[in-house]
Amino acid sequence: MQSYFKWSDWIIGFLCLLRFCDSLNNGLALTPPMGWMSWQRYRCNVDCYNYPNDCLSEMLIKRIADLMVSEGYKDAGYEYLIIDDCWLNKTRGRNGELLEDAERFPSGMKNLSNYVRPTNKS
Numbered sequence: 001m002q003s004y005f006k007w008s009d010w011i012i013g014f015l016c017l018l019r020f021c022d023s024l025n026n027g028l029a030l031t032p033p034m035g036w037m038s039w040q041r042y043r044c045n046v047d048c049y050n051y052p053n054d055c056l057s058e059m060l061i062k063r064i065a066d067l068m069v070s071e072g073y074k075d076a077g078y079e080y081l082i083i084d085d086c087w088l089n090k091t092r093g094r095n096g097e098l099l100e101d102a103e104r105f106p107s108g109m110k111n112l113s114n115y116v117r118p119t120n121k122s
């Protein structure tokens with residue numbers, strides 16, 4: 001069976017045990033990127049007729065954003081809210097641009113992103 005570690009990993013690990021190695025302490029990246037992504041829970045549920053509270057829609061994303069604040073996730077460092085997939089209209093715009101599904105995201109993605117992150121006005 002092949003070892004997962006290389007001999008150099010063992011030497012570095014041993015030196016770190018003896019406190020002969022140090023990591024950069026500049027206050028950056030103290031946590032991994034933390035956030036919430038729609039896919040693991042909601043997959044590609046676009047059926048808002050039968051599942052009005054569990055389909056991918058701006059209502060769902062706003063609800064998740066509100067919960068990230070009210071349940072303390074934002075204060076704990078969760079800063080990303082990612083809509084993974086299935087937000088698109090099946091056809092593109094006149095110039096080939098991606099469009100949201102206007103039935104499930106009637107206010108548009110820009111408006112939704114301003115709701116989620118009010119300071120992001122670009």
Ligand SMILES: *[C@@H]1O[C@H](CO)[C@@H](O)[C@H](O)[C@H]1NC(C)=O
Nearest residue numbers: 089090091099100101102103
């Ligand atoms: C998709 O885009 C087309 C063309 O802009 C539009 O007519 C249609 O209503 C849109 N459908 C949805 C569900 O957003």
Ligand SMILES: *[C@@H]1O[C@H](CO)[C@@H](O)[C@H](O)[C@H]1NC(C)=O
Nearest residue numbers: 106107108110111112114115
């Ligand atoms: C965009 O968001 C604002 C504030 O949330 C809201 O008042 C406005 O009606 C929205 N615009 C559209 C087109 O939905």
